[in-house]
Amino acid sequence: MSETKIKTEGFRIMFLLRRVAVTPLSHWRQMRLAPQGVHLSTGTGRAHSHDPSLIDPEGDPRVRSAHREMTEKGGTRPLYLDAQSTTPLDPRVLDQMLPYLTSYYGNPHSRTHAYGWESEEAMEDARKEVADLIGADPKEIIFTSGATESNNISVKGVARFYKSKKNHVITTQTEHKCVLDSCRQLENEGFTVFFHTDAAQAVGKIPMDVNRMNIDLMSISGHKLYGPKGVGALYVRRRPRVRVEPIQSGGGQERGLRSGTVPTPLAVGLGAACKLSGQEMDYDTQHITRLGNKLVNTVTSSLPHVIFNGDPEHTYPGCVNLSFAYVEGESLLMALKDVALSSGSACTSASLEPSYVLRAIGADEDLAHSSIRFGIGRFTTDEEVDYTIERIISEVSRLREMSPLWEMFQDGIDIKSIQWTQH
Amino acid sequence: MSLLPTLTRLSLRSASMGRLATVPVAQYHEKVIDHYENPRNVGKMDGKSPNVGTGLVGAPACGDVMKLQIQVDEDGQIVDAKFKTFGCGSAIASSSLATEWIKGKNLDQAGQIKNSEIAKELSLPPVKLHCSMLAEDAIRAALKDYKTKREAMTKAN
Numbered sequence: 286m287s288e289t290k291i292k293t294e295g296f297r298i299m300f301l302l303r304r305v306a307v308t309p310l311s312h313w314r315q316m317r318l319a320p321q322g323v324h325l326s327t328g329t330g331r332a333h334s335h336d337p338s339l340i341d342p343e344g345d346p347r348v349r350s351a352h353r354e355m356t357e358k359g360g361t362r363p364l365y366l367d368a369q370s371t372t373p374l375d376p377r378v379l380d381q382m383l384p385y386l387t388s389y390y391g392n393p394h395s396r397t398h399a400y401g402w403e404s405e406e407a408m409e410d411a412r413k414e415v416a417d418l419i420g421a422d423p424k425e426i427i428f429t430s431g432a433t434e435s436n437n438i439s440v441k442g443v444a445r446f447y448k449s450k451k452n453h454v455i456t457t458q459t460e461h462k463c464v465l466d467s468c469r470q471l472e473n474e475g476f477t478v479f480f481h482t483d484a485a486q487a488v489g490k491i492p493m494d495v496n497r498m499n500i501d502l503m504s505i506s507g508h509k510l511y512g513p514k515g516v517g518a519l520y521v522r523r524r525p526r527v528r529v530e531p532i533q534s535g536g537g538q539e540r541g542l543r544s545g546t547v548p549t550p551l552a553v554g555l556g557a558a559c560k561l562s563g564q565e566m567d568y569d570t571q572h573i574t575r576l577g578n579k580l581v582n583t584v585t586s587s588l589p590h591v592i593f594n595g596d597p598e599h600t601y602p603g604c605v606n607l608s609f610a611y612v613e614g615e616s617l618l619m620a621l622k623d624v625a626l627s628s629g630s631a632c633t634s635a636s637l638e639p640s641y642v643l644r645a646i647g648a649d650e651d652l653a654h655s656s657i658r659f660g661i662g663r664f665t666t667d668e669e670v671d672y673t674i675e676r677i678i679s680e681v682s683r684l685r686e687m688s689p690l691w692e693m694f695q696d697g698i699d700i701k702s703i704q705w706t707q708h
Numbered sequence: 709m710s711l712l713p714t715l716t717r718l719s720l721r722s723a724s725m726g727r728l729a730t731v732p733v734a735q736y737h738e739k740v741i742d743h744y745e746n747p748r749n750v751g752k753m754d755g756k757s758p759n760v761g762t763g764l765v766g767a768p769a770c771g772d773v774m775k776l777q778i779q780v781d782e783d784g785q786i787v788d789a790k791f792k793t794f795g796c797g798s799a800i801a802s803s804s805l806a807t808e809w810i811k812g813k814n815l816d817q818a819g820q821i822k823n824s825e826i827a828k829e830l831s832l833p834p835v836k837l838h839c840s841m842l843a844e845d846a847i848r849a850a851l852k853d854y855k856t857k858r859e860a861m862t863k864a865n
Contacts, residue, residue, distance in 0.1 A: 613796055615771075615797060616795065619796070622741070651769055651771070654768070654770075687747065687792055688793070689794055690768060690773060700768065705767035706764075706765050706767070
């Protein structure tokens with residue numbers, strides 16, 4: 286063989302080996318999962334992320350500082366309790382994705398060679414995995430860059446297509462900004478209303494069936510169910526047919542509804558995440574319900590004047606939203622700086638307004654300012670919840686001692702009767 | 709070319725860029741956190757006392773309420789100041805700093821404290837400047853309350 290050919294062959298063999306090598310042990314440890322069938326053939330034998338020789342001294346200073354934080358202070362990264370904003374990537378999903386990032390890098394729309402064919406096969410397998418989770422046909426799933434894009438396509442695409450026959454769009458006040466803003470834009474185009482469901486937070490967590498629930502369009506977000514960020518899907522019903530005007534023009538991929546090369550590794554990730562969620566939904570629900578109930582019951586029984594936002598019967602146990610009267614949410618977040626949480630809706634974190642979602646479900650304005658959202662997920666542990674509970678109880682008590690409203694309440698003054706000076 | 713360091717770097721990078729809170733700044737400034745972790749001047753004074761001025765500003769619906777109290781001696785010097793705040797970390801720090809600064813000043817000097825000085829000292833980002841403004845308002849309100857009390861007393865005499 287010529288030198289070039291040997292080099293090429295060597296390169297490919299290296300990649301073939303890496304196909305099996307996959308996720309570093311450190312990631313598995315971090316996820317507190319037992320590594321399953323992982324063979325580290327990199328030959329370094331150094332799988333621990335705390336190994337200083339693995340950190341490039343010339344590299345990104347933020348990485349170096351995070352590494353220092355982890356090793357010197359004995360691991361001071363906050364506990365993660367913000368599952369609604371995003372979820373960690375399940376290592377098993379990463380396992381499935383990796384080969385498509387390293388070796389099987391073909392464009393799934395290339396029809397003329399093996400790289401394209403193998404990539405397309407992976408994409409279609411992933412499509413089936415997504416469809417199976419929600420009781421749909423794979424032909425009804427199109428890949429997008431996330432639920433925001435899916436929502437945009439659904440709301441604007443459907444409305445514009447049916448413009449001549451109907452121009453009614455219905456939405457609810459508690460929708461995500463992308464849905465509300467899309468509707469607002471349609472309002473400017475002369476529409477009034479339609480019906481759509483953004484299931485980004487529900488898919489993979491509660492059983493969903495598009496036929497049983499009569500859903501015509503549904504948005505799915507990868508990173509909300511332990512999948513990768515940057516990918517989502519849109520379910521578009523075929524019987525009876527829902528027509529959509531695409532918002533993105535191009536090569537006509539995804540049945541013309543969403544042009545652009547489908548990112549195979551991300552699609553594979555989404556598929557793997559959906560498959561895992563389907564398989565583990567019962568166990569996850571049990572785990573999350575137990576932790577969620579522990580959090581709510583312990584906090585509400587240890588602290589007075591804590592309000593549970595939402596319907597206690599019809600609620601997702603992994604999303605706990607509590608208002609701590611007389612204490613402001615952001616100050617509580619600062620006090621709980623070693624736990625990653627969210628106050629009100631994270632989606633509007635750049636504005637100073639209290640959560641419009643809480644206001645819509647009837648919370649008092651000052652209670653909306655006092656709310657904290659706890660997100661419990663597949664990887665949340667009992668220790669994390671116990672620690673969080675302990676910290677909440679101590680910090681809320683402390684902040685109440687610093688609060689003029691708590692003082693007034695204890696003195697028997699009716700806060701609602703006071704004439705406040707507006708700024 | 710080893711995959712391991714790249715993956716480690718990737719996972720650390722995504723971790724170190726995580727936000728600790730939903731405030732529009734990457735992290736709270738150390739000084740702001742310090743005022744919460746080592747509180748000084750949190751408390752209450754007897755509002756009925758003739759030497760005490762109380763300022764109550766803000767509104768619960770806005771998520772910011774500050775109560776600032778001053779104790780003034782016969783020479784018009786502020787000998788003690790206490791505060792209580794319902795608000796974000798920056799609001800707590802602003803009002804705490806305000807009480808620290810006005811102690812030992814006379815009424816006129818206290819009235820000259822500007823919100824910009826408070827903001828600068830705490831390195832408040834633009835979105836939190838209103839907290840320092842409220843702290844300035846709280847000082848003014850306490851001074852005004854004290855003056856009003858004194859005037860009412862002198863009239864009664």
